[in-house]
Amino acid sequence: MKFRVLLASLTISMTGGSAVADSMPGYDRNSGLPFASRSEVIAQNGMAATSHPLATQIALDVLKAGGNAVDAAIAANAALGLMEPTGNGIGGDLFAIVWDAGSGELAGLNASGRAPALMTLEYFRDRGLDDIPKYGPLPVSVPGAVDGWFELHGRFGTVPMAELLAPAIRYAREGFPVTEEIARLFVINEKRIGHYPGFAETFMTRGRVPKKGEMFRNPRLADTLEAIAEGGRDAFYKGDIARRIDEYMTAQGGLLRYEDLAAHTSEWIVPVSTNYRGWDVFELPPNGQGIAALQILNILEGFDIAGMGFGSAEYIHSLVEAKKLAFEDRARYYADMDFADVPVATLISKEYAAERRKLIAPDRAARKVPAGDARLEQGDTIYMTVADADGNMISLIQSNYNGMGSGMTPGDLGFVLQNRADLFSLDPDHANALEPGKRPFHTIIPAFVMKDGKPLMSFGLMGGAMQPQGHAQIVVNMVDFGMNLQEAGDAARVNHKGSSQPTGTTMTDGGVVHLESGFGKETRRRLEAMGHKLGPSDHSFGGYQAIMWDETEGVYYGASEVRKDGQAAGY
Numbered sequence: 366m367k368f369r370v371l372l373a374s375l376t377i378s379m380t381g382g383s384a385v386a387d388s389m390p391g392y393d394r395n396s397g398l399p400f401a402s403r404s405e406v407i408a409q410n411g412m413a414a415t416s417h418p419l420a421t422q423i424a425l426d427v428l429k430a431g432g433n434a435v436d437a438a439i440a441a442n443a444a445l446g447l448m449e450p451t452g453n454g455i456g457g458d459l460f461a462i463v464w465d466a467g468s469g470e471l472a473g474l475n476a477s478g479r480a481p482a483l484m485t486l487e488y489f490r491d492r493g494l495d496d497i498p499k500y501g502p503l504p505v506s507v508p509g510a511v512d513g514w515f516e517l518h519g520r521f522g523t524v525p526m527a528e529l530l531a532p533a534i535r536y537a538r539e540g541f542p543v544t545e546e547i548a549r550l551f552v553i554n555e556k557r558i559g560h561y562p563g564f565a566e567t568f569m570t571r572g573r574v575p576k577k578g579e580m581f582r583n584p585r586l587a588d589t590l591e592a593i594a595e596g597g598r599d600a601f602y603k604g605d606i607a608r609r610i611d612e613y614m615t616a617q618g619g620l621l622r623y624e625d626l627a628a629h630t631s632e633w634i635v636p637v638s639t640n641y642r643g644w645d646v647f648e649l650p651p652n653g654q655g656i657a658a659l660q661i662l663n664i665l666e667g668f669d670i671a672g673m674g675f676g677s678a679e680y681i682h683s684l685v686e687a688k689k690l691a692f693e694d695r696a697r698y699y700a701d702m703d704f705a706d707v708p709v710a711t712l713i714s715k716e717y718a719a720e721r722r723k724l725i726a727p728d729r730a731a732r733k734v735p736a737g738d739a740r741l742e743q744g745d746t747i748y749m750t751v752a753d754a755d756g757n758m759i760s761l762i763q764s765n766y767n768g769m770g771s772g773m774t775p776g777d778l779g780f781v782l783q784n785r786a787d788l789f790s791l792d793p794d795h796a797n798a799l800e801p802g803k804r805p806f807h808t809i810i811p812a813f814v815m816k817d818g819k820p821l822m823s824f825g826l827m828g829g830a831m832q833p834q835g836h837a838q839i840v841v842n843m844v845d846f847g848m849n850l851q852e853a854g855d856a857a858r859v860n861h862k863g864s865s866q867p868t869g870t871t872m873t874d875g876g877v878v879h880l881e882s883g884f885g886k887e888t889r890r891r892l893e894a895m896g897h898k899l900g901p902s903d904h905s906f907g908g909y910q911a912i913m914w915d916e917t918e919g920v921y922y923g924a925s926e927v928r929k930d931g932q933a934a935g936y
Contacts, residue, residue, distance in 0.1 A: 400852075406922070407923075407935070410936050413428070414751075416449060416748070425934055426532070427524065432524040435757065436524040438759045439526075447583055450568065450769060451745060453746060454780045457763060457785075459514075460649055461760065462812070473634040475649065476516060478785070480799060484799065486793055490791075495791060497791065501771060504786040506783065530593065534594070538582065538587045543581050544577065553768065555568075558781075559772075561771075563777075567777075567780075588778075609775055609776045610626065612776070613773070614782075619773065641665075642844050642845070643816065645816065646840055649810060654830075655810035657692060658832075658833035658837050664691070665683060665841065670845040676884055682727075684837070684841075705797070729896050746808075746827035746829075752912045764783070769781045785805050786799070786805055806868075826907045834861065838856075861879070862905075878898065906928060923935055
């Protein structure tokens with residue numbers, strides 16, 4: 366199998382006053398591909414991969430104590446909401462795909478919230494707004510994560526919820542050291558939302574956001590999690606927490622009310638799939654964007670990707686043009702399927718992909734492409750996956766949307782509310798048009814792979830519009846380029862920005878292709894000659910976690926994102 370890895374010189378950086386310039390990686394790998402950060406983790410009894418080492422250890426503790434993969438995922442997600450509030454928390458939404466070894470079935474959960482009853486097109490029109498503001502009280506939709514926990518627990522859980530939330534509560538009271546990446550993201554979020562009431566009192570207890578290595582405590586969140594542990598999901602949606610959210614949002618001029626929280630429900634759904642060269646790749650149907658990954662893979666399947674070679678201009682061109690086509694359909698069709706007729710079966714069919722593939726010129730970038738007749742660029746999220754000794758696996762993603770969401774930090778509850786309603790269109794004729802009770806278009810997507818009818822891989826790659834592109838790149842890296850689980854995530858990534866959006870904006874200039882530094886100068890030159898506009902490596906390449914099952918040996922392989930602070934570990 367043809368494989369080509371292109372390593373470029375690193376940009377100059379300053380660390381502790383010393384300059385590092387024009388240097389290759391400072392290590393020489395004894396095995397595997399030279400760019401890989403480490404070997405895969407291999408274990409037989411259970412595996413967890415999260416974006417925070419402490420959360421990974423919590424998941425393993427639950428597994429070792431007899432809990433299953435879903436139990437461990439809930440406990441880890443609760444801890445991540447505390448330790449990575451810059452990407453997730455109980456003010457956000459959740460999606461999951463679960464492999465239930467007992468029944469031999471995949472189950473999908475959509476735990477995304479809906480637009481409040483007061484959130485109407487007329488509300489924004491009357492105020493002269495053409496778009497829903499990104500921050501502040503107006504883009505807040507119902508947070509679905511807590512209900513998602515209880516739905517997962519009610520169907521698959523074995524350990525009492527109070528025990529699962531106990532580690533997060535303990536860390537919230539006693540504190541934990543802030544990691545390097547989260548410290549960086551705290552600074553970014555302070556600048557854009559730190560002025561909203563409640564934020565400083567919760568996250569700036571030293572008069573500023575915490576720095577790397579500093580202990581951070583959130584006793585307010587500890588109290589909230591204790592209330593949930595004692596009172597169940599209704600404590601959040603129908604109890605004192607819901608009333609306090611209502612009071613805060615009313616005072617801030619927001620639209621979310623107690624009645625919206627009390628009416629919230631999650632939905633169990635059937636994952637959908639396409640086969641890519643023998644791998645059955647599963648995603649969840651809209652209101653999420655998961656099927657865009659399937660559309661990209663279907664288009665790429667018609668090209669000799671392995672023959673092009675990783676890092677080649679031909680491969681990157683094919684990937685970017687396939688993404689453009691899939692995202693035009695994403696902009697036109699993807700929406701809450703309770704409100705819109707989304708032609709999922711057609712969009713992910715091989716026949717449709719064959720017609721769309723004809724629109725790709727082999728040597729020229731498209732400036733604009735049409736949506737098919739089938740009738741977002743930002744986002745901080747956490748993705749995690751857990752597998753247990755019985756063969757159960759969960760692929761879970763959870764998010765506040767833009768980093769710490771809206772900035773709305775209600776009372777002394779200890780968390781920020783998401784700004785997911787920012788992704789509605791205010792065009793009444795658009796499939797994703799705002800309506801009360803409607804779920805907005807969603808960026809966060811979990812993924813799963815089956816092969817020959819058996820579970821193979823639980824994975825995800827968070828990061829706004831990067832996610833479907835990232836999912837496709839991980840699969841291609843493994844299937845076409847022969848990379849292992851860790852190498853597939855470490856390999857340099859491509860992120861195309863500027864496609865048409867479900868909010869109503871349209872691509873007219875071809876967008877911008879952002880390449881990580883691992884792609885060489887000749888590749889960049891050839892892409893520019895094809896008409897692609899190249900942008901800098903801008904830290905927008907997502908966060909990857911994955912677990913793979915080896916049925917022959919009875920072991921799990923784990924991989925974690927080198928671009929984050931995470932860890933894959935097993936026992």
